[in-house]
Amino acid sequence: MDLNNIQRVYFIGIGGIGMSAIARYFHENGVHVSGYDRTETALTRQLEAEGMQVHYTDDVNLADPQANLVVYTPAIPPIHTELKWYLQKGYEVVKRSDVLQEITRELFAITVAGTHGKTTISTMIAHILRHSGYGCNAFLGGISVNYGRNFWSSEKRVAVIEADEYDRSFLKLSPDIAVLTSMDPDHLDIYGTEKDMQEAYIQYTRNIKPNGTLVAREGVQRAADLQGDNHLWYSLQSFTANAYAANIRMQQGGYQFDVVQQNWTVENVTLPIGGMHNIENSVAAITVAQLLGISADAIRAAIADFKGIRRRFEYVINNDHQVFIDDYAHHPEELRALISSAKALFPGKKCTVAFQPHLYTRTRDLASGFAESLSLADEVILLPIYPARELPIEGVSSETIAELISDKPVQILQQDEVLDWLKNNTAPLFITAGAGDIDQLKEPVKGILNG
Structure with a gap:
């Protein structure tokens, strides 16, 4: 793969955080970039605003037939219509990591x-x-x-x-x-x-x-x-x-x-x-x-001058009366570091953590670690598991973690129920954590806590 002789690149899963970085790399080097993703997001809208073409339907008629290179994310299933079409037609189809491999060589x-x-x-x-x-x-x-x-x-x-x-x-x-x-x-x-x-x-x-x-x-x-x-x-x-x-x-x-x-x-x-x-x-x-x-x-x-990364110990609200932190933590050790650091920085504030487990396999394999880390909080709210690429596993749910938390109040709520709970309860140190779509709560929670 010669990255210097590519005129057109097509991305399957262009809206992923790693995929979009490579899409921007090609685009800023004068390459025509287009791609597919399952859903429209703020990131895909930014890519479109920068001049890249993005669509949200798995349809070969919308794909680029002139692409010199097709890049796909491993999160894309092998039954994906566009991916199968490019492979069957003999296009050069590579994973994101293959592009990074060439970049590290050069x-x-x-x-x-x-x-x-x-x-x-x-x-x-x-x-x-x-x-x-x-x-x-x-x-x-x-x-x-x-x-x-x-x-x-x-x-x-x-x-x-x-x-x-x-x-x-x-x-x-x-x-x-x-x-x-x-x-x-x-x-x-x-x-x-x-x-x-x-x-x-x-x-x-x-x-x-x-x-x-x-x-x-x-x-x-x-x-x-x-x-x-x-x-x-x-x-x-x-x-x-x-x-x-x-x-x-x-x-x-x-x-x-x-x-x-x-x-x-x-x-x-x-x-x-x-x-x-x-x-x-x-x-x-x-x-x-x-x-x-x-x-x-x-x-x-x-x-x-470092202002951090979105969803990495991100202060959404930070004043004398209310602290609201949003974080990507989705592993027991990350939760432990997040909760213990927040409590050390804001001693005396009651700490409530709303956590969305990510993946059934991770919840199954690390449930006891999640329970131990979440027990550092004063109160725990669990959201249903975000499945991402996985199908449900029988007997594995957020209840699997909840049953292992014996010394702190814990409840399982849907996202809209979290908002209702906040309207009726105080949470002077409130933390949302997880790698799924719990970040959609950030703005409505901010509105409630600021209200």
């Missing part, structure tokens, strides 16, 4: 993988490189609040890429700098066992280019098996790591701290977003920036 690639934190760290790195004037091409798994986008381009032949473990996509990448945040079990519908999933992460580190660097979180599983010619370890506060945070102070829903390594220190870093885990994420991002030779002053200025 450019100096910084990739971020792990069960947690990869969207925040990759966005932080890309923001530091852009804000400092270093420059990069960014392929992100979330929408940067600073720029309102999940992709931006640069003449600098550097790419920052969120490395997605779903469908083993990240194993096609060839990074110069590889970040690894965690190997907590997830996507066991793909990997089967936790050990097999860990083996995939180890393979990810084997794909680091010669003389490349692995930046891994200290304490990550199977640390002795990780590859890469150069290793750096980062941590929240462990002095044995190569880079860690010190002198952490909470301020106005964010933090100030120093990032310390053996031969350098970035003092008085101001991070204006919440979550202790985001301090650790910033340590990883700052470590990568330092490897690239970006100055402490430029790093400090960039982090102070």
